[in-house]
Amino acid sequence: MHEGIAIRHARPEDMERVSSLSAPFVEAGQLVDRSLAQLGKAVDEFIVASHGGRLVGCAGTVPAGKSLLVYNLCIATEWQGRGVGRRLVEVAMGVGRSQGYRSVLAVSRYGGEWFEGLGFSRVIPSETRKEWRSLFRPGRNSGLYQLNLAAEHGKGPK
Template sequence: MNTTITCRNARPEDVEALYELIQGYAEKGIMLPRSREALLRHIDSFIVAEESGRLIGCGSLFRLGTDLVEIRSLGMADGYKGMGLGSRLVDALIEEARRMGVPKVMALTYAVDFFRKNGFEIVDKEIFPEKVWTDCVHCAKQHCCDEIAMLKLLA
């Protein structure tokens, strides 16, 4: 990473790059797909990382209740893993949760070590009925979910 990477709020013109990045993960079965229309509808919930005008990472917050948000669609372009970009995106999303006044941030993930490194702890999925009834009820893996629930309480 020789050039400057910046994190910023996503804009409507980022939709196509967001779609392509998320679709790459979705095709591997490690992220839920998002339509361009859904991305545009929820563009205000996304933070993106950019290098030399190119979108190289993203993440979003989804409100599940008055005291809980979920980190969703956290990913980065090939070649940027292990360089701290994911942690920068999580930090930006945590700051946004603080700004919103939300004390709990959760994630469903396969990247347990990454989220642990960023201050999250493994918890039981069942403590998030908001998530279960919002998304899980429609998921093909509903009865055999292999993702790990993680939670960070904000001070």
């Protein structure tokens, strides 16, 4: 992990940069397109990574039943491979634990192996809970990945 990376909750003035960070991934079909207005309404769901006052990564978190969903995870190209994404997901895991969620979820078209490297397991489509089915966008062919927090730390359900 690169020294000097700060992780914090997003502020309204960050959302334009979150939109800019997301744009190349949206264009590549890796992220769902969200307008600046949509991102602005979701500011309280986002955590950001910054270095020297510049945002270099972001992730949204939102409840999904008894799980916490990580979405819109993206890292500036020049910062990829330096542990920024891992750090954002670890913060999301901490939020999930502190708020009593059973698991952390991620929906991804391309990052399955990366999430598996963090301890997530792919959820078999036939075993997808009804409450999670709404997470999928038709035609995206995304996979659902889950990290069980309850089993990991012996905690009960939320």
